[in-house]
Amino acid sequence: MSARVTRKRARTELDQVAKEDPEEPEVATQAQTHSGSSSQASNSDPQPQLGDEHGNGGLERDAEFWIGDGTIILVAQKVEFRYYRALLADHSPVFKTLFAADKQPTRRVPIDEHQFITCPVVQLTDSPQDLRHIIRAYISGAEPGFLEAAEPTFDEISAYIRLGRKYDLETLYEHALAFLEHHYPDDFKTWTQSKYWGPEHWPANAAVGVVNLARLIDAPHLLPSALLSCTYMKEDIMEGFGCADGTRETLALDDIGRCFRASAAIRQATVAGVVRTLRDKACQACKTQNKCADALRRALQGLDRVERLLTRCPIRLMPDDLLSDGQAKLGTCADCTAMVKRRSRKERTMLWARLPGLLGVEVPGWPEEVVAGAAAPRPEGT
Structure with missing residues (x-):
């Protein structure tokens, strides 16, 4: 600020x-x-x-x-x-x-x-806390460009969204909305490029507040990634998120139910996708078919770190994340390694396309190219 x-x-x-x-x-x-x-x-x-x-x-x-x-x-x-x-x-x-x-x-x-x-x-x-954030943003008398040079807190973004909408503070509101859209995107590529569930300097349970903001301003495109974050909060989802002014953001009962129902379905879809990613069929260009098939089979059998599948974001789960301790590489040829990466991307893209349905929310305009990719047939061995 x-x-x-x-x-x-x-x-x-x-x-x-x-x-x-x-x-x-x-x-x-x-x-x-x-x-x-x-x-x-x-x-x-x-x-x-x-x-x-x-x-x-x-x-x-x-x-x-x-x-x-x-x-x-x-x-x-x-x-x-x-x-x-x-x-x-x-x-x-x-x-x-x-x-x-x-x-x-x-x-x-x-x-x-x-x-x-x-x-x-x-x-x-x-x-008073929300009003204080608004005055700070405008104290210079100029249009706020705060997001380009600062790391706003959830409380600040919440104030910019709530009061920006209420008082038609157009530029402030649009900057804050763009910040949320970057960290809780409807775009597969943007989501996979981040290492975190939301802004790095925010606690993970701030996603509860983001869901409430999305409901308030009727921005359903924020819901899939924000609700996905909530499904991995475990019992913390019931406690919600404590704001700096002493208030607490909690999910509506309908959204808590959505997260509980989606949690099992998302984890099942994740495990099924990993199994398909590591299925023991080498690519057609492979010159060491048996060797690469055995390597894939060992990788699948070596998934002893089950918590990796259950706690990490399934959309960001890369093939290297699936390897057992001490196994640095799949042990497949370059062609088969590239095939596994393609399989992984396809599975994660398909899961991304299914997110609104799994979470029980309607998102008009959910990226068509992602949905189209999910509907495409999967040739054997690719």
């Missing part, structure tokens, strides 16, 4: 904001306050007043985002944030409409030791 920056803007910058945004509140000088002119102005103001800087109803000011010359106060649960109205409104048509609403409560707050302004006070239903 962006580093903290000096939030105290020069007087000339505040004046410029007021010129560019006629909706920004006027600055009341200390002289006006002492002369009583500001009191007269407040009497003609139809907006309800919500105390002053000393009367905030017992709310807690956010330690990070109570900015001394901010022009709007946002209240999330019991926490107040003071920030720049124009910066948020510029990025969100929803915020712009909300901030412009008539008869918003207001509060008179200082911008320095001599001057005061009247800030609208907007009550939000979001968690």
